[in-house]
Amino acid sequence: MIESLNQAFCALPGVGKKTAQRFVYHLLERDRNGGFELAKALVDAMEHVKHCASCRTLSEKELCNICTNNNRTSTQLCIVETPTDIHAIEQSGAYKGKYFVLSGYLSPIDGIGAAELGLDELEQKLRTQSVEEIILATNATIEGEVTAHYISNMCKQFNIRITRIAHGIPIGGELEYADINTIAHALSGRKDYD
Amino acid sequence: MIESLNQAFCALPGVGKKTAQRFVYHLLERDRNGGFELAKALVDAMEHVKHCASCRTLSEKELCNICTNNNRTSTQLCIVETPTDIHAIEQSGAYKGKYFVLSGYLSPIDGIGAAELGLDELEQKLRTQSVEEIILATNATIEGEVTAHYISNMCKQFNIRITRIAHGIPIGGELEYADINTIAHALSGRKDYD
Numbered sequence: 537m538i539e540s541l542n543q544a545f546c547a548l549p550g551v552g553k554k555t556a557q558r559f560v561y562h563l564l565e566r567d568r569n570g571g572f573e574l575a576k577a578l579v580d581a582m583e584h585v586k587h588c589a590s591c592r593t594l595s596e597k598e599l600c601n602i603c604t605n606n607n608r609t610s611t612q613l614c615i616v617e618t619p620t621d622i623h624a625i626e627q628s629g630a631y632k633g634k635y636f637v638l639s640g641y642l643s644p645i646d647g648i649g650a651a652e653l654g655l656d657e658l659e660q661k662l663r664t665q666s667v668e669e670i671i672l673a674t675n676a677t678i679e680g681e682v683t684a685h686y687i688s689n690m691c692k693q694f695n696i697r698i699t700r701i702a703h704g705i706p707i708g709g710e711l712e713y714a715d716i717n718t719i720a721h722a723l724s725g726r727k728d729y730d
Numbered sequence: 731m732i733e734s735l736n737q738a739f740c741a742l743p744g745v746g747k748k749t750a751q752r753f754v755y756h757l758l759e760r761d762r763n764g765g766f767e768l769a770k771a772l773v774d775a776m777e778h779v780k781h782c783a784s785c786r787t788l789s790e791k792e793l794c795n796i797c798t799n800n801n802r803t804s805t806q807l808c809i810v811e812t813p814t815d816i817h818a819i820e821q822s823g824a825y826k827g828k829y830f831v832l833s834g835y836l837s838p839i840d841g842i843g844a845a846e847l848g849l850d851e852l853e854q855k856l857r858t859q860s861v862e863e864i865i866l867a868t869n870a871t872i873e874g875e876v877t878a879h880y881i882s883n884m885c886k887q888f889n890i891r892i893t894r895i896a897h898g899i900p901i902g903g904e905l906e907y908a909d910i911n912t913i914a915h916a917l918s919g920r921k922d923y924d
Contacts, residue, residue, distance in 0.1 A: 558757050565788070578772070585731055
């Protein structure tokens with residue numbers, strides 16, 4: 537029982553044997569209630585959380601809170617890889633439009649193509665709704681760039697502004713510690729200083 | 731639901747908001763089965779794991795595997811703070827005796843006294859069983875030292891050898907990186923070189 541709980545914890549990302557053991561002993565020795573609560577929360581979430589029918593993020597309801605929020609503009613659509621990315625952008629407070637979650641990136645070798653990322657749904661959305669701008673906010677990785685490129689190609693058939701979030705030196709970051717690719721990006725993406 | 735699962739994960743030691751979120755999204759997006767399995771393992775363990783009646787470690791049975799193992803000598807008793815410590819010592823393969831788990835350390839300010847650490851049981855054990863050596867393997871912290879000192883005092887009434895595990899430079903460790911207390915301990919605990 538202790539061993540199978542250990543193994544079940546090891547299935548979590550970034551949790552190895554030592555960490556799993558710490559979790560198990562903590563719950564058994566100090567917080568059995570916490571263990572029961574975690575079990576209940578797990579079953580609840582696994583059974584009831586589904587994907588928003590509109591933006592594909594994780595949601596307890598048919599449509600998520602952002603999609604049903606009328607105070608947010610529907611003319612901007614920010615394309616992200618995961619629901620966590622939405623959370624990150626929301627915390628910045630710099631965006632008031634809607635989202636579309638790919639749940640991954642294009643990876644033909646793993647069998648993840650346009651259909652798996654819901655790009656058909658996205659195309660349908662662009663065809664039927666009045667979207668004026670697509671913001672490509674996939675990660676700044678090779679896979680993210682490829683995916684962004686593919687989506688921008690797909691969107692060209694529509695009369696839509698297509699943008700990509702800026703890449704460069706992070707705010708508070710020092711040039712000295714930035715990697716060469718970031719510096720190259722920051723230079724080529726330089727803007728007029730006003 | 732997502733939020734309460736997040737919070738339930740945050741109750742685990744060393745798990746903050748970001749890590750909890752990673753767990754939640756991983757399970758929801760990629761491994762719902764893993765989520766159900768973790769829930770089941772949690773309930774099983776929380777309901778059925780209890781403490782060994784003899785050594786107080788966590789055990790699924792009345793007596794743990796070590797206490798019921800007749801190949802292990804009962805004349806040596808190693809006193810540790812937690813069941814994890816047993817696991818660590820067992821992995822070293824250097825000990826073939828029995829254990830006694832305190833489940834903590836003396837901390838009068840938190841209301842943790844001799845009774846909470848099971849020292850009455852330990853005294854009873856020493857009175858009734860033929861223990862020849864007590865190995866104090868509490869942590870090398872102030873609390874661990876105080877607890878070891880208390881237990882050694884308690885055991886003086888019996889005709890028993892009382893030892894403390896050695897403290898010094900870890901094997902593979904470099905003197906340069908050891909802290910001053912460890913170095914002081916290593917010097918004062920030096921042995922004749924043979």
